[in-house]
Each structure stands twice: as C-alpha cells, then as structure tokens.
Amino acid sequence: MEKKIIYVDNAATTAMSDRAIAAMQPYFKGIYGNPSSLHTVGQTAKEALDGARRKIAACLNCEPGEVYFTSGGSEADNQCIRSAALQGAKKGKKHIISTAFEHHAVLHTLKKLEKEGFEVTYLDVHGNGLITAEEVKAAIRPDTALVTIMYANNEVGTIQPISQIGKVCREAGVVFHTDAVQAAGHIPVDVRADSIDMLSLSAHKFHGPKGVGALYCRKGLPLLTFIEGGAQEKGKRAGTENIPGIVGMAAALEEACGNMQENAERLTRMRDRLIDGLLKVPYSGLNGDREHRLPGNINISFEGAEGESLILYADALGICLSSGSACTTASLQPSHVLMSLGLPHEVAHCSLRITLGDTNTEEDVDYMLVHIPEVVKKVRDISSLWDDYVSGKIKHIYDK
Amino acid sequence: MALYSDKVMDHFTNPRNVGIIEDADGIGEVGNAVCGDIMKIYLKIDKESGIISDVKFKTFGCGSAIASSSMATEMIKGKPLSQALELTNKAVAEALDGLPAHKMHCSVLAEEAIRAAIKDYYDKNGIEYDRSKFPEPHEEEHGETEE
Ligand SMILES: Cc1ncc(COP(=O)(O)O)c(C=O)c1O
Numbered sequence: 001m002e003k004k005i006i007y008v009d010n011a012a013t014t015a016m017s018d019r020a021i022a023a024m025q026p027y028f029k030g031i032y033g034n035p036s037s038l039h040t041v042g043q044t045a046k047e048a049l050d051g052a053r054r055k056i057a058a059c060l061n062c063e064p065g066e067v068y069f070t071s072g073g074s075e076a077d078n079q080c081i082r083s084a085a086l087q088g089a090k091k092g093k094k095h096i097i098s099t100a101f102e103h104h105a106v107l108h109t110l111k112k113l114e115k116e117g118f119e120v121t122y123l124d125v126h127g128n129g130l131i132t133a134e135e136v137k138a139a140i141r142p143d144t145a146l147v148t149i150m151y152a153n154n155e156v157g158t159i160q161p162i163s164q165i166g167k168v169c170r171e172a173g174v175v176f177h178t179d180a181v182q183a184a185g186h187i188p189v190d191v192r193a194d195s196i197d198m199l200s201l202s203a204h205k206f207h208g209p210k211g212v213g214a215l216y217c218r219k220g221l222p223l224l225t226f227i228e229g230g231a232q233e234k235g236k237r238a239g240t241e242n243i244p245g246i247v248g249m250a251a252a253l254e255e256a257c258g259n260m261q262e263n264a265e266r267l268t269r270m271r272d273r274l275i276d277g278l279l280k281v282p283y284s285g286l287n288g289d290r291e292h293r294l295p296g297n298i299n300i301s302f303e304g305a306e307g308e309s310l311i312l313y314a315d316a317l318g319i320c321l322s323s324g325s326a327c328t329t330a331s332l333q334p335s336h337v338l339m340s341l342g343l344p345h346e347v348a349h350c351s352l353r354i355t356l357g358d359t360n361t362e363e364d365v366d367y368m369l370v371h372i373p374e375v376v377k378k379v380r381d382i383s384s385l386w387d388d389y390v391s392g393k394i395k396h397i398y399d400k
Numbered sequence: 401m402a403l404y405s406d407k408v409m410d411h412f413t414n415p416r417n418v419g420i421i422e423d424a425d426g427i428g429e430v431g432n433a434v435c436g437d438i439m440k441i442y443l444k445i446d447k448e449s450g451i452i453s454d455v456k457f458k459t460f461g462c463g464s465a466i467a468s469s470s471m472a473t474e475m476i477k478g479k480p481l482s483q484a485l486e487l488t489n490k491a492v493a494e495a496l497d498g499l500p501a502h503k504m505h506c507s508v509l510a511e512e513a514i515r516a517a518i519k520d521y522y523d524k525n526g527i528e529y530d531r532s533k534f535p536e537p538h539e540e541e542h543g544e545t546e547e
C-alpha cells in the first residue's frame with residue numbers, strides 16, 4: 001500500500017502548479033534562445049522575459065522596469081539591503097532598522113553590515129509576533145538609511161502593518177525594504193499603496209519553480225550591481241537569464257494572485273479548524289497573532305513535547321511538517337523567531353509548524369486532527385519534562 | 401528518513417525501557433531545557449552482585465536523544481555497575497549504526513545520565529568511589545543558529 005503523504009510544510013516550499021509547469025515547457029527546447037541575441041530565436045525569448053516582467057509588475061502594482069530577476073528570495077534580500085546601505089553610507093547615513101525575527105537572509109546580511117561599520121536597531125517583536133508603525137517611527141534617526149521589516153513571518157505567519165510602516169518611512173524619507181517572500185501570492189501586496197521602496201519575493205513559495213525570485217526597486221532609487229558581468233537586468237545582475245524559471249514564476253504569481261481571495265478563504269477555514277482542534281490538546285498554545293496571520297499558518301507549542309520528535313512521529317504517519325526546535329538545526333538554540341516572541345526555551349523547543357497550501361484538503365485537516373494529538377501524547381509519554389509538569393515540579397506555561 | 405539510520409529509527413519509534421522506577425536505587429538526570437534534551441535514568445541495582453537488574457528512562461528530546469537513551473539502557477541492563485560505568489557515547493552511537501555529526505551531543509547525555517544515576521546510588525548507600533571518574537556533566541556550548 002502506498003503511504004499516504006500529507007504535505008503541510010508549504011512555508012518551506014510548495015509543489016509547482018500545473019499552469020506554471022505548462023508555461024515553462026516551451027522554454028527548455030523550443031524557445032531556448034538567449035534574450036541578448038539579436039536573431040529571432042533570441043528575441044522570442046526576450047519577449048517571454050518582458051512578458052514575465054509585466055505580469056509580475058501587474059501583481060505588485062509597479063512598473064515592469066522596477067522588477068529585477070534574481071536567483072531567489074535570499075539574493076533579493078541581499079541585493080536590496082546592500083544597495084540601500086551603500087546609498088545611505090554615501091550620504092553619511094549608517095543606521096538601519098529591522099526586527100529580531102527576520103529571515104537569516106536579512107539577519108546575516110545585517111550582521112555583516114554591522115561588521116562593516118553600520119549600526120542596526122533590531123526592534124523587539126511583541127509576544128504576538130507583531131511590531132507597530134509607531135515603534136518604527138520612534139526608532140528612525142537622522143542617520144537612518146534603511147528600514148527592513150518582513151511582510152509576513154515564515155515561522156509564525158504574522159503579517160506586519162506594512163502600509164503603516166511604509167507611510168512612516170516615506171514621511172521620514174527613509175528607504176523601506178520588505179521581505180515579502182511569504183506574502184507574495186498569498187495576501188495582497190501593493191507596493192504603491194503600501195509605500196514600499198524595495199521588496200523581495202521567491203517563486204517556490206507560491207507554486208513556482210525553485211531557484212528564481214525577483215526584487216522590486218522603486219524607480220529613481222539606485223540599485224547596486226550585485227553580480228558583475230554582462231548587461232542583463234540593466235547591468236544590475238549579470239548572467240544569462242533563467243528564462244524557464246522566470247516564465248514559470250510569472251505564471252505562478254499570476255495564478256496565485258488571480259485566485260488569491262478564494263484560496264485565502266479556503267486556507268483560512270482549514271487553518272482555523274486546525275488551530276481550534278489542536279488547541280484542545282491540554283497545555284498547548286498558539287504562537288503568533290491569531291488575526292494578523294497568513295491564511296495557511298498554524299504554529300502551536302505543546303508543553304513537554306520536543307519538536308523534532310513530533311516531526312519524526314508525524315512523518316511516520318505521512319504528515320510532513322516542521323518545528324522551531326533546536327535539534328532540527330545544527331545548533332542547540334531553538335528558533336530565533338520563537339525566542340524573539342519571548343517564549344521560554346522549553347516551550348520554543350516544543351513547537352510544530354503546519355503550513356497549508358493549495359494541495360491540502362479538508363480530509364487532510366481531519367487526518368491531522370486525529371493523529372497530531374496522538375503524536376503529542378506519544379512524545380509526552382516518553383518525556384521527562386512532561387513528568388515534571390505533571391508532578392508540579394515545574395509550572396505550566398499554558399492554562400488547562 | 402535519511403537523517404537517521406534504520407537502527408536509530410527503530411529505537412526511536414519503539415523505544416525500549418521507557419518509564420520510571422518508583423523505588424529506584426539510583427536516579428540520574430542530565431541536560432536542560434535550554435539545549436532541548438533532558439534525560440532521566442532510573443536504576444534498580446542488586447546490592448549483592450552489583451548488577452543492574454532493571455533500568456528505565458524518560459527523555460525530553462530529539463530522535464537522537466530518545467534512540468540513544470533506549471540503546472544505552474539496553475546496553476547496561478543486566479550488567480554489573482563496573483561495566484555500565486565504561487559505557488561511552490561513542491559505543492552507544494556505534495550500536496545505533498552511527499549518528500549525524502551534529503547529533504553526537506545528544507548521545508553524550510545518555511552516558512552522563514547513567515553515570516549520574518550510579519553516582520546517586522553510591523551516594524545514597526555510602527559506597528566509596530573514585531570521584532575523578534564522575535566529572536560534572538559538561539555544559540553544552542551554544543552556537544548560533546544556522547539553517
Ligand atoms: C521570509 C523568507 N525570506 C527569504 C527566504 C529565502 O528564499 P529563497 O529560498 O528563495 O532564497 C525564505 C525562504 O526560505 C523566507 O521564508
């Protein structure tokens with residue numbers, strides 16, 4: 001019997017949509033030209049490239065000339081942040097504002113910039129995984145070069161008040177970058193309405209191919225050349241373009257944006273059913289704000305049940321999900337995101353992240369609602385920490 | 401799962417000797433919630449022969465920690481204390497057909513928990529022992545998270 005697989009790790013990556021695959025097909029063999037070539041085969045590929053740029057611009061509400069293709073979200077984050085930092089430094093501005101729970105593509109770039117003489121203010125995230133525009137405003141200084149705050153968080157799914165933050169930055173004349181890797185294609189992103197200057201996205205998070213992404217850089221804002229070489233991407237990113245990937249990304253984003261409301265409603269319904277059902281497990285708690293939350297994100301801690309064990313037992317039942325526990329990474333530290341919400345170590349180690357996507361069904365939700373509580377019980381039955389909660393040696397964090 | 405050997409997965413999925421011994425002769429608990437692995441080992445010891453007649457464990461931790469606990473308890477059950485004291489985390493890892501490099505620290509806890517339980521037994525019964533053989537369980541270093 002073939003093992004049932006329920007993939008609910010869509011924040012890590014998604015399956016490609018049929019439309020995106022179909023859109024890519026012609027560009028491997030039939031239309032394989034180099035867009036820089038002047039002949040027909042090359043120019044046909046160039047048309048595809050331009051068309052993809054137009055589609056992505058339409059989804060973000062910007063001009064095609066403001067879209068640059070990259071190898072993914074990480075590269076886009078690196079290029080945007082480095083660009084804004086360099087521009088700031090030219091004017092003597094070497095201060096950057098961010099949050100403690102950004103993706104490592106952002107955090108590690110900032111850490112490097114700190115070594116290069118920049119000062120970074122990491123805003124504390126509230127216990128619900130949100131920050132406010134007022135807090136950003138209060139942190140802005142005359143020498144602030146950049147504010148970089150993620151649109152939606154990859155672990156706890158919280159959606160920041162981006163348009164308010166954008167407004168604050170615009171009024172202060174500070175460049176505002178947002179990592180919209182988890183948001184694009186899932187919730188409305190409008191760079192004009194949200195006063196965004198720079199933005200990163202990644203195709204594989206919205207049913208497009210892996211290894212391709214894009215950045216938006218508002219017209220008039222200088223962009224650093226990230227890869228030296230040919231004149232591709234207006235000289236800002238050399239290298240023959242990944243035409244199949246770019247076309248697939250554009251098709252996937254167009255499809256995701258076209259079905260956004262319907263998808264979001266469906267996922268939100270399943271999400272809420274899972275949250276309500278799983279919180280019935282004694283001594284469990286939701287991580288991240290319940291309202292300002294991505295449609296497909298569920299992140300719950302179960303006291304005394306370590307995350308990697310939960311993942312492995314769930315995997316044995318065909319449920320593919322993730323955790324913020326330390327033992328799922330190479331270090332002993334639990335997820336910096338969960339720690340930034342102020343969770344104690346022992347609770348941060350005990351989280352499960354379920355991220356729903358287009359392929360999931362209500363039956364998947366039913367299956368998880370039966371089996372995940374069993375998995376939690378199995379892990380707790382082995383857990384010495386759980387014994388300590390039960391005997392009263394340590395105090396419960398959650399009531400009931 | 402390619403992360404772990406079949407042996408690890410077997411001991412993780414069907415851990416041996418899980419539980420507590422109410423009237424244990426020695427109890428050892430090592431690790432902490434900060435690094436995410438805590439092991440507690442209970443020993444029943446035959447006082448005449450110095451043989452571990454029963455052993456149970458409870459572990460809060462990852463697959464590697466649980467499998468190491470299970471394997472380590474199997475390896476010392478029915479053995480004299482002197483032999484249990486010789487058990488190393490390397491031997492436990494080998495018996496599990498190896499552990500990923502970054503998971504070796506989880507198996508160290510099993511070795512330390514057994515030592516701590518034996519020390520507890522010696523202390524409770526006023527048995528003399530070589531203190532140098534019982535170093536304090538070492539503190540784990542906390543590196544920066546990498547994905
Ligand atoms: C919020 C966020 N930013 C950036 C990235 C990196 O994107 P990519 O894998 O395309 O480099 C990810 C995904 O891993 C992400 O979730």
Ligand SMILES: [Zn+2]
Pocket residue numbers: 327436437461462463464465503506
């Ligand atoms: Zn571990």
